[in-house]
Amino acid sequence: MKFILDAEQRLFGDTLHKLLAEADTPAAIRAWAAGSHEPGLTLWRTLAEAGVLAVAVPEAAGGAGPLPVELVTAFHELGRHAAPGPLAESVAVAALLDRLAPEDLVVTPGTADGWLAGIAEGGTVATLALPPAVPYALDADAADVVLTVDGDELRVAVPGEVRASLDPARRLFSVEGGDVVASGPSVRTAAEAARDMGALAAAAQLVGVGRALLDVSVAYAGARRQFGRPIGEFQAVKHHLANALVGLEYARPLVHGAALSHGSPDFSRDVSAAKVAASEAAYAAAKIALQVHGAIGYTDEYDPSLWIRKARALHSAWGSPSAHRARVLAALT
Amino acid sequence: MNIVVCVKQVPDTATERKLRSDDKTLDRDAADGVVNELDEYAVEEALRLKEAHGGEVTVLTMGPAKATDTIRKALAMGADKAVHLSDDALHGSDALSTSYAMAQALKKIGFDLVILGSESTDARTGVLAAMLAERLGAPQLTLARKVEVDGSAIVIERITDYGYDKVEATLPAVVSVVEKINEPRYPSFKGIMAAKKKPVETLGIADASVDASAVGLAAAYSEVAEFSAAPPRAAGTVVKDEGDGGAKAADFLASKKFI
Numbered sequence: 001m002k003f004i005l006d007a008e009q010r011l012f013g014d015t016l017h018k019l020l021a022e023a024d025t026p027a028a029i030r031a032w033a034a035g036s037h038e039p040g041l042t043l044w045r046t047l048a049e050a051g052v053l054a055v056a057v058p059e060a061a062g063g064a065g066p067l068p069v070e071l072v073t074a075f076h077e078l079g080r081h082a083a084p085g086p087l088a089e090s091v092a093v094a095a096l097l098d099r100l101a102p103e104d105l106v107v108t109p110g111t112a113d114g115w116l117a118g119i120a121e122g123g124t125v126a127t128l129a130l131p132p133a134v135p136y137a138l139d140a141d142a143a144d145v146v147l148t149v150d151g152d153e154l155r156v157a158v159p160g161e162v163r164a165s166l167d168p169a170r171r172l173f174s175v176e177g178g179d180v181v182a183s184g185p186s187v188r189t190a191a192e193a194a195r196d197m198g199a200l201a202a203a204a205q206l207v208g209v210g211r212a213l214l215d216v217s218v219a220y221a222g223a224r225r226q227f228g229r230p231i232g233e234f235q236a237v238k239h240h241l242a243n244a245l246v247g248l249e250y251a252r253p254l255v256h257g258a259a260l261s262h263g264s265p266d267f268s269r270d271v272s273a274a275k276v277a278a279s280e281a282a283y284a285a286a287k288i289a290l291q292v293h294g295a296i297g298y299t300d301e302y303d304p305s306l307w308i309r310k311a312r313a314l315h316s317a318w319g320s321p322s323a324h325r326a327r328v329l330a331a332l333t
Numbered sequence: 334m335n336i337v338v339c340v341k342q343v344p345d346t347a348t349e350r351k352l353r354s355d356d357k358t359l360d361r362d363a364a365d366g367v368v369n370e371l372d373e374y375a376v377e378e379a380l381r382l383k384e385a386h387g388g389e390v391t392v393l394t395m396g397p398a399k400a401t402d403t404i405r406k407a408l409a410m411g412a413d414k415a416v417h418l419s420d421d422a423l424h425g426s427d428a429l430s431t432s433y434a435m436a437q438a439l440k441k442i443g444f445d446l447v448i449l450g451s452e453s454t455d456a457r458t459g460v461l462a463a464m465l466a467e468r469l470g471a472p473q474l475t476l477a478r479k480v481e482v483d484g485s486a487i488v489i490e491r492i493t494d495y496g497y498d499k500v501e502a503t504l505p506a507v508v509s510v511v512e513k514i515n516e517p518r519y520p521s522f523k524g525i526m527a528a529k530k531k532p533v534e535t536l537g538i539a540d541a542s543v544d545a546s547a548v549g550l551a552a553a554y555s556e557v558a559e560f561s562a563a564p565p566r567a568a569g570t571v572v573k574d575e576g577d578g579g580a581k582a583a584d585f586l587a588s589k590k591f592i
Contacts, residue, residue, distance in 0.1 A: 007405060008526060008529060011402075011525050012522055015409075015525075016581060021518045046519075049519075050519055051521045051522025051523055054522060064523060066521055072520065
């Protein structure tokens with residue numbers, strides 16, 4: 001198995017990192033949390049132009065994919081900068097629409113293809129609810145397409161009230177099923193594929209979130225002085241940071257491994273293993289970041305709070321670690 | 334229009350840059366190589382001129398094998414092809430011999446317009462555009478914040494301490510650009526993948542008709558005699574405000590002849 005990214009994949013990741021660093025992403029996150037979507041949607045379109053969503057959409061439908069390794073490379077950077085919006089959800093919708101059998105479609109094929117092409121080029125923001133793993137539609141108020149699946153039926157979803165999330169920049173909406181988009185057995189398998197792709201994207205995002213938290217904590221421990229020396233010189237602080245690094249470095253190959261097993265029978269199992277490791281590593285990194293920063297880590301105005309809350313919310317988004325552990329167990333027994 | 338953009342791989346400015354202890358040249362292995370930032374503006378300007386006037390954009394770089402990363406990025410942004418001037422004999426070349434080798438390569442490639450960043454973040458001599466123009470017998474239009482081409486006429490706005498000068502010339506010409514000129518695009522995933530299929534020609538010094546005795550460390554007119562690490566920054570002076578803080582600040586500014 002090959003875990004090393006090639007030169008093109010590295011350039012893609014580096015480009016996204018630079019783009020997000022230069023785009024004042026924290027301001028877009030805060031605006032998004034306040035219900036003002038414009039800066040976030042501008043960033044969304046820039047990211048789509050760079051190809052972030054095209055790698056999730058098949059070439060035949062106007063994208064460049066499906067390319068799972070490029071996808072996790074991109075989502076690692078999206079997590080590293082805590083980019084707002086239903087990014088993993090749009091990836092899942094693309095996976096879902098791609099797998100619907102033509103005979104199960106109730107809407108015209110042109111409608112579904114238009115959504116796919118729109119997701120690839122950034123003009124269409126899509127989100128979905130996939131109960132029970134994804135009970136609420138993320139950022140439905142900012143989305144052009146909101147879907148929900150109930151058994152064999154895929155419907156346009158009608159968003160209800162916004163619900164409080166652990167991460168204010170994740171706006172969760174309960175939904176009710178509206179017009180039927182597709183009906184038949186392919187909906188069920190398409191929904192499973194969507195769940196796997198969404199969980200894979202979220203796992204990559206989590207590793208990126210954890211990495212950003214570790215980096216900012218290491219920098220802080222080197223700058224903050226106490227008892228006459230930088231706090232990073234104290235062994236207890238060093239151990240905390242090392243533990244965060246070990247967790248993330250164990251999770252990253254699982255995420256890349258899952259991307260590589262896309263299309264194989266082990267894909268679902270590998271995605272679940274990756275999601276468990278990524279959730280726990282990022283959440284551990286968030287707790288350690290909070291400890292290392294002390295009181296300032298609790299400060300809303302200080303950027304690490306954006307990642308700390310994102311880590312906690314993504315920890316249980318797209319299936320909790322225990323749900324994913326159960327899937328790994330079922331696959332092994 | 335046949336545009337050649339000269340790009341350079343430099344050590345990442347975010348990391349510590351070092352010289353080698355053996356021959357006192359830049360230690361290229363000690364830091365990650367990145368595209369010299371101003372060269373991205375040069376690539377962007379070349380692409381905009383191509384989009385407006387048609388033609389082709391060729392990337393030219395001189396550097397060791399690992400400079401291919403820099404070529405890849407310029408091609409991913411949208412340049413059409415690349416020439417990589419690479420030869421062990423070029424190692425240690427100073428600005429004069431670099432301009433000679435680059436000029437030889439440019440004569441071989443052919444050009445209507447050569448665009449460069451106005452300086453590199455590692456050597457910071459800022460003289461290459463002028464030297465190239467002299468060696469190529471082409472007009473030099475340096476420090477451009479705006480470039481306009483109309484047929485064979487080229488006009489630039491050259492930044493100065495007091496504003497800008499309008500400089501006109503006839504193509505073929507050599508232009509260097511400053512960061513005010515544009516906003517470089519990010520390479521898209523499609524651009525990155527397309528770059529894989531674009532032609533990259535590697536030239537040794539013999540291919541570019543470069544005389545080996547005129548380049549490299551031995552031929553350099555400038556020599557690094559000695560180097561040492563920058564001294565650590567001295568601690569600042571802390572002035573406690575005891576009602577006379579303003580006067581003390583004013584005294585300080587006066588001592589530095591600011592007021």
